[in-house]
Every structure is written in C-alpha cells, then in structure tokens.
Amino acid sequence: MSHLTEQDRDAVRAALMARRAVVLDEIVAAERETGETQFAELLGRHNGDSSDEALAVTIGDLAAARLDLELGEFNRLETARLRLDAADFGQCGECGEDIPVARLIANPAAQRCIVCQAQFERTHAH
Numbered sequence: 054m055s056h057l058t059e060q061d062r063d064a065v066r067a068a069l070m071a072r073r074a075v076v077l078d079e080i081v082a083a084e085r086e087t088g089e090t091q092f093a094e095l096l097g098r099h100n101g102d103s104s105d106e107a108l109a110v111t112i113g114d115l116a117a118a119r120l121d122l123e124l125g126e127f128n129r130l131e132t133a134r135l136r137l138d139a140a141d142f143g144q145c146g147e148c149g150e151d152i153p154v155a156r157l158i159a160n161p162a163a164q165r166c167i168v169c170q171a172q173f174e175r176t177h178a179h
C-alpha cells in the first residue's frame with residue numbers, strides 16, 4: 054500500500070506537471086540556441102575567423118550539454134507521470150522506503166529516498 058493519500062498524489066501530480074512545463078520550455082530554448090549556434094558556426098567558417106568559430110563551438114557544446122540534461126529530466130518526469138497511480142509510487146527504488154511527500158513535491162522525478170540518493174551521487178560522482 055502506498056503511503057500517499059489521494060490529496061498527496063494530486064499535489065505531486067500538480068508539481069510534476071508544472072515542472073514538466075518548465076523543462077519543456079527549456080528544451081525548446083536550448084534547441085533554438087543549439088540551432089542558432091550551428092548557424093553561427095557555419096557563418097564563422099565562411100569568414101575564416103578561427104577565434105569566433107572556436108567560441109561558437111564552445112557555446113554550441115554547452116547548449117547541447119544543457120539540452121541533454123533537460124531531456125534526461127524530461128524522461129524521468131514522464132516515467133514518474135506514468136507511474137503516479139501505481140501502488141508503489143513514492144517508494145525508494147533502492148531500499149523500498151517511503152519517500153516523504155514533501156520531497157516528491159519538490160522533486161517529482163525523485164526515484165530514491167534522500168539517503169539512497171546521497172549514496173547514489175557518491176558512487177556516481179565524477
């Protein structure tokens with residue numbers, strides 16, 4: 054049985070949909086930025102100005118990296134959205150503990166409790 058009440062689920066769903074809208078906006082912005090930079094790169098190549106070109110590549114890489122992050126979060130939000138009504142939604146994927154509803158509202162894509170998330174970040178730190 055889930056520890057979440059119907060109201061808890063509604064609150065998490067509202068937070069998730071709000072976050073999803075923000076991430077979608079950021080994806081559109083990052084995609085536009087990536088496209089514009091690629092265009093700037095092409096122009097730079099024609100000018101033969103190598104310093105501008107190098108700068109454009111760096112900005113393009115940053116935009117692409119940001120886009121990657123946003124797409125990753127969007128995927129996690131989508132996974133959470135599809136699982137929202139599942140009986141085990143809101144339980145830690147590692148230890149099975151209930152994830153507090155406040156944590157789910159703050160981070161609707163959270164898949165782990167705070168203890169397991171800290172452990173995960175330590176093991177996957179680079």
Ligand SMILES: [Zn+2]
Binds near residue numbers: 146148165
């Ligand atoms: Zn856990």
